[in-house]
Amino acid sequence: MPRRVLIADDSDIVRGLIRSFLAGRFPGMEVCGETANGRETVKEALRLGPDLVILDVLMPDLNGIEVASILKKSLPHTKLILFTMYGEYVKTLATAAGVDVVLPKPNGLTPLMEALEEVMD
Secondary structure (H helix, E strand, C coil): CCEEEEEEECCCCHHHHHHHHHHHHHHCCEEEEEEECCHHHHHHHHHHHCCEEECCCCCCCCCCHHHHHHHHHCCCCEEEEEEEECCCHHEEEHHHHHEEEEEEEECCHHHHHHHHHHHHH
């Protein structure tokens, strides 16, 4: 079960919502870090070694697909969830980059809970 989570999104509001959501439904999970751009996400993921990274596609510096590709090579056991406004539009690219689950943000946080349960198994 992933315990340490890194949240990567350029929106402070989205990061806060995800953090609150995790704390309320998965009390055993620890948000070990939050980042707002792609380069910072790679740097923090390599430093922290999280079990799970929840990331957005559109971030400054490196996008989420580029970040996923780097992290999958450097941290192959880290699970990656792409939580994005572009869901199905980027699914093929995301899967090729090593993303485990692609979720469209417009569907809300409930699918995120289901995806977390899926990647925990």
